[in-house]
Amino acid sequence: MHEYNEQQLPRHIAIVMDGNGRWAKRRRLPRIAGHRAGVEIAREIIKNCGEKGVEVLTLFAFSTENWRRPPQEIRALMDLFLRSLQKEANKLQENNVQLRFIGNYQAFEPKLRDKIEEVQALTKHNTGLKLIIAANYGGHWDIVHATQQLAQLVESGKIAAKDINHELFAQHLSMADLPDPDLFIRTSGEQRISNFLNWQIAYTELYFTDVLWPDFKIANLEEALHYYATRQRRFGCTSEQLEVVA
Ligand code: IPE
Ligand code: IPE
Ligand code: MG
Numbered sequence: 224m225h226e227y228n229e230q231q232l233p234r235h236i237a238i239v240m241d242g243n244g245r246w247a248k249r250r251r252l253p254r255i256a257g258h259r260a261g262v263e264i265a266r267e268i269i270k271n272c273g274e275k276g277v278e279v280l281t282l283f284a285f286s287t288e289n290w291r292r293p294p295q296e297i298r299a300l301m302d303l304f305l306r307s308l309q310k311e312a313n314k315l316q317e318n319n320v321q322l323r324f325i326g327n328y329q330a331f332e333p334k335l336r337d338k339i340e341e342v343q344a345l346t347k348h349n350t351g352l353k354l355i356i357a358a359n360y361g362g363h364w365d366i367v368h369a370t371q372q373l374a375q376l377v378e379s380g381k382i383a384a385k386d387i388n389h390e391l392f393a394q395h396l397s398m399a400d401l402p403d404p405d406l407f408i409r410t411s412g413e414q415r416i417s418n419f420l421n422w423q424i425a426y427t428e429l430y431f432t433d434v435l436w437p438d439f440k441i442a443n444l445e446e447a448l449h450y451y452a453t454r455q456r457r458f459g460c461t462s463e464q465l466e467v468v469a
Contacts, residue, residue: 226452227451228452231299231451231452232276233404233405233448234278234279234402235278235401235404236272236277236279236281236404236405236406237280237281237406237407237408237419238282238410239408239410239413240261240264240265240283241410241411241436242323242412242438243261243437244256245257246436246438247260247375247386253273253297257437258299261437262303262405264438264439265421266311268280268444269354270318271441271444273318273352278401279352279353279402280354280355281355281356281357281398281420282356283357283360283417284356284357285358285359286417286418287327287360287364289411290359294355304335304358305334308338308342309338312341312443313348315342315349318351318352319349319350320349320352321347321348321349321350322343322356323353324355324356325357325358325360325397326357326358326359326360328358328359330359331358331359339358357419362416362418362420362421363421365422366395368390368395369395372395373387373392375434386432393422397423399466403425403426403427404420404423406448407424407427407430408430408431408432408444409429409430409431409432409434410433411433411436412433414431426458437457
């Protein structure tokens with residue numbers, strides 16, 4: 224297997240944690256048992272990314288489309304989010320993790336929304352891993368939200384329409400202060416984006432694995448990191464140009 228060195232470690236990893244339902248179904252368990260097992264795995268991966276020195280880890284927890292699921296599954300997921308936050312907040316704090324949410328979490332019930340805000344405030348000044356949870360997040364939502372903010376700036380005369388360029392637009396998206404993801408991982412064999420960080424993954428390396436999220440081990444993360452280390456990121460240049468610089 225290709226070894227990787229510290230310089231080849233992605234600064235930002237984004238994961239679509241998929242396959243919880245199928246994992247549970249194979250065990251004849253209710254879907255929520257899969258989500259619960261998924262939270263355990265997320266905890267391991269968060270810890271390991273922190274130890275490795277990854278700067279940012281973004282986890283897709285609930286998409287704007289997941290509201291289409293049966294109400295009892297949504298309710299169980301919301302309960303699980305709340306309980307996980309209650310349980311993990313102090314651990315995150317001890318481990319110097321900065322927890323942030325992206326997405327329209329204002330739409331969640333007040334108890335969950337308040338807890339999110341409380342944990343964000345608690346961990347705000349931590350200098351270790353930046354853990355971003357995408358909750359009620361959609362790439363389309365992100366782009367529309369940025370557009371609304373820019374439109375307001377134009378409307379109030381603070382900027383002119385022609386001032387809108389790539390940089391200004393990106394400044395109004397989620398995680399504007401953070402580097403874009405270097406590595407995107409999706410588990411469970413699906414090879415699609417499902418409305419996750421559409422803008423931000425323009426040049427991200429994509430890694431897909433058949434492993435279901437509750438079965439995803441540190442060894443699977445290592446595999447993804449090895450894969451990443453073999454990639455030559457050209458950003459539109461030719462290989463020859465990059466070899467000259469290297
Ligand atoms: C991902 O697992 C978790 C969420 C979307 C909340 P799924 O629940 O989508 O699992 P599958 O795809 O049905 O197996
Ligand atoms: C994407 O998974 C969302 C999360 C992992 C939270 P889905 O399981 O909802 O995606 P689709 O519907 O299969 O594309
Ligand atoms: Mg799924």
